[in-house]
Ligand SMILES: C[S@@+](CC[C@H](N)C(=O)[O-])C[C@H]1O[C@@H](n2cnc3c(N)ncnc32)[C@H](O)[C@@H]1O
């Protein structure tokens with residue numbers, strides 16, 4: 001079963017969430033069931049990017065060609081990777097090679113192969129995205145993933161987003177929770193200005209968290225890759 005792949009890159013470090021800093025390769029699939037206002041990977045779903053249909057073996061060949069023997073962790077992102085049933089074979093083949101796997105998804109779709117992913121990041125979307133969370137679907141997923149290494153990562157742009165994050169955390173108090181700084185300009189090439197903006201937003205988000213009695217066990221993080229490399233692709 002072939003999978004539409006947008007890009008394969010790395011090794012780099014995971015710049016976000018539960019395994020931030022982890023050296024990893026990335027496989028970015030094409031297509032998304034959402035269309036977030038501020039998506040930093042719009043090229044995966046808005047028709048501006050070009051994907052290649054690849055078998056699991058071809059993706060592995062590509063990882064080895066680019067990453068050689070300099071990795072043992074593979075992160076699958078998108079788009080929404082959960083659109084692709086065929087990733088199950090790929091994840092199994094990564095495991096056979098001793099590579100750990102991680103996934104980035106928004107929590108709107110389910111595949112059985114999700115159960116065999118090592119690090120699962122669910123990133124439900126707050127109001128500023130323009131998307132609406134289907135809490136029934138999310139509930140189903142969180143129930144099925146009870147035994148897995150799963151975390152929430154919520155991108156926050158404003159006070160309303162922060163409230164959404166507080167409510168989600170209250171609903172799932174035992175799920176490790178990450179607050180992520182929103183990048184308001186995903187096209188600028190002025191890295192210095194972007195870094196300044198992101199750091200001031202990090203300060204704002206930290207202040208909100210420090211003052212919230214509902215957020216005593218969360219972690220606040222920037223996107224490390226955005227601080228280092230701005231909006232550059234493939235890093
Ligand atoms: C591009 S998405 C792909 C995976 C999946 N569709 C999802 O949203 O979780 C990867 C991560 O980037 C985050 N993200 C997207 N645009 C962002 C932005 N402008 N600022 C901060 N994080 C962003 C998403 O919330 C998600 O956690």
Ligand SMILES: Nc1nc2[nH]cc(C(=O)O)c2c(=O)[nH]1
Nearest residue numbers: 013014015016077104225235
């Ligand atoms: N370094 C790095 N870390 C990331 N974490 C999540 C990413 C994504 O686009 O899903 C991403 C990415 O594109 N690059």
Ligand code: SF4
Nearest residue numbers: 032034035036039079
């Ligand atoms: S769910 Fe993820 S990939 Fe899809 S539009 Fe939103 S941020 Fe972008």
Ligand SMILES: [Mg+2]
Nearest residue numbers: 040041077223
């Ligand atoms: Mg990204």
